[in-house]
Amino acid sequence: xxxxxKCPKCGHERAAAETAPEGACPACGLIFExxxxxxxxVPGPPGATASSGETDAPTWLARARTLLFHVPGxxxxxxxxxxxxxxxxxxxxxxxxxxxxxxxxxMSASLIHSPMVxxxxxxxxxxxxxxEFMTNLGGALFQAGLPLIFGGIFLARNRDPFAAAxxxxxxxxxxxxxxxxxxxxxxxxxxxxxxxxxDTGAHDFIDVLGDLGLLTRARSVxxxxxxxxxxMLLASFAWAAAMVWMQFRRxx
Numbered sequence: 001x002x003x004x005x006k007c008p009k010c011g012h013e014r015a016a017a018e019t020a021p022e023g024a025c026p027a028c029g030l031i032f033e034x035x036x037x038x039x040x041x042v043p044g045p046p047g048a049t050a051s052s053g054e055t056d057a058p059t060w061l062a063r064a065r066t067l068l069f070h071v072p073g074x075x076x077x078x079x080x081x082x083x084x085x086x087x088x089x090x091x092x093x094x095x096x097x098x099x100x101x102x103x104x105x106x107m108s109a110s111l112i113h114s115p116m117v118x119x120x121x122x123x124x125x126x127x128x129x130x131x132e133f134m135t136n137l138g139g140a141l142f143q144a145g146l147p148l149i150f151g152g153i154f155l156a157r158n159r160d161p162f163a164a165a166x167x168x169x170x171x172x173x174x175x176x177x178x179x180x181x182x183x184x185x186x187x188x189x190x191x192x193x194x195x196x197x198x199d200t201g202a203h204d205f206i207d208v209l210g211d212l213g214l215l216t217r218a219r220s221v222x223x224x225x226x227x228x229x230x231x232m233l234l235a236s237f238a239w240a241a242a243m244v245w246m247q248f249r250r251x252x
Contacts, residue, residue: 015073024062027070031059068239070159075247083162083247087240090169094233097173102226105180105190116174117193119143124204133211136204140181144174162247165240172236175229183222185209 006013012027024031100106107113120139127138151167154160184190185205192202209215 018073021062024059026066028063028066031062034059067155067159068161068164069242069246070161071243071246071250073250075250077251080244080247080251083240084244086166087237087244090166090240091237094169094173094237097176098230098233102180102183102222105184107177107180108190112173113177116143116177119146121193133208136207139204140178143178144171147171147174162240162243165236165243168232168239169236172229172232175232176226179222179226179229181205181222182209182225183219185215185222186218 007025007027010025010028012025014026018026097107097110097112100110120143123139123142124135126142127134130138147167147170151164151171154163154167180190182205185203185208188203188206205218206215209218209221214221
């Protein structure tokens with residue numbers, strides 16, 4: 001199998017501990033055989049007529065896997081143990097948040113709810129140019145989407161999947177925090193920032209679900225939103241745990 005010690009595309013030098021296939025670069029996913037054929041114009045085996053989709057798919061899969069599970073050749077033990085401790089705290093707190101009551105919006109009294117309120121309100125302003133429906137929905141979208149933006153930055157620029165997993169945890173909590181708001185739209189009871197309940201107006205999801213024809217099913221939708229947040233939460237646990245384990249194996 002053709003392989004390079006140092007990638008001719010990105011310059012990444014393979015470490016002895018890296019377990020990625022030797023025929024591809026662990027950093028950028030470049031397939032060496034394909035690279036060499038392109039450079040030297042060497043034709044493939046007779047009869048080889050693979051479509052571009054079949055040829056490119058392994059490259060994209062390798063790049064995605066490398067991006068999502070990147071581990072440096074050596075990791076400082078202190079970083080590994082600190083991340084393990086943070087993960088343990090996130091698991092404990094995340095499970096506590098997930099178990100909170102939806103109808104009473106128990107999460108509104110949690111420590112993490114208050115910092116998300118200004119993010120939610122800024123989302124309404126950000127989406128205002130896109131019309132009334134998106135203005136109403138924009139608060140919840142930005143509340144859950146902002147940590148995903150940060151997560152993408154951690155992946156693309158910092159090559160730090162563990163930090164991205166923590167951002168996924170934050171987004172999951174934001175989704176779970178939105179679920180009681182959705183649930184409340186069917187029979188508004190909670191006092192909102194306006195000082196009134198939603199039955200007198202200014203309730204995002206009365207308008208959003210009303211436009212979608214789902215207002216009479218708001219409680220079911222609220223439970224579904226909460227369940228989706230829990231799935232995201234579990235995914236963040238699994239991703240972060242995998243990164244801690246992989247980094248533990250490569251600690252200096």
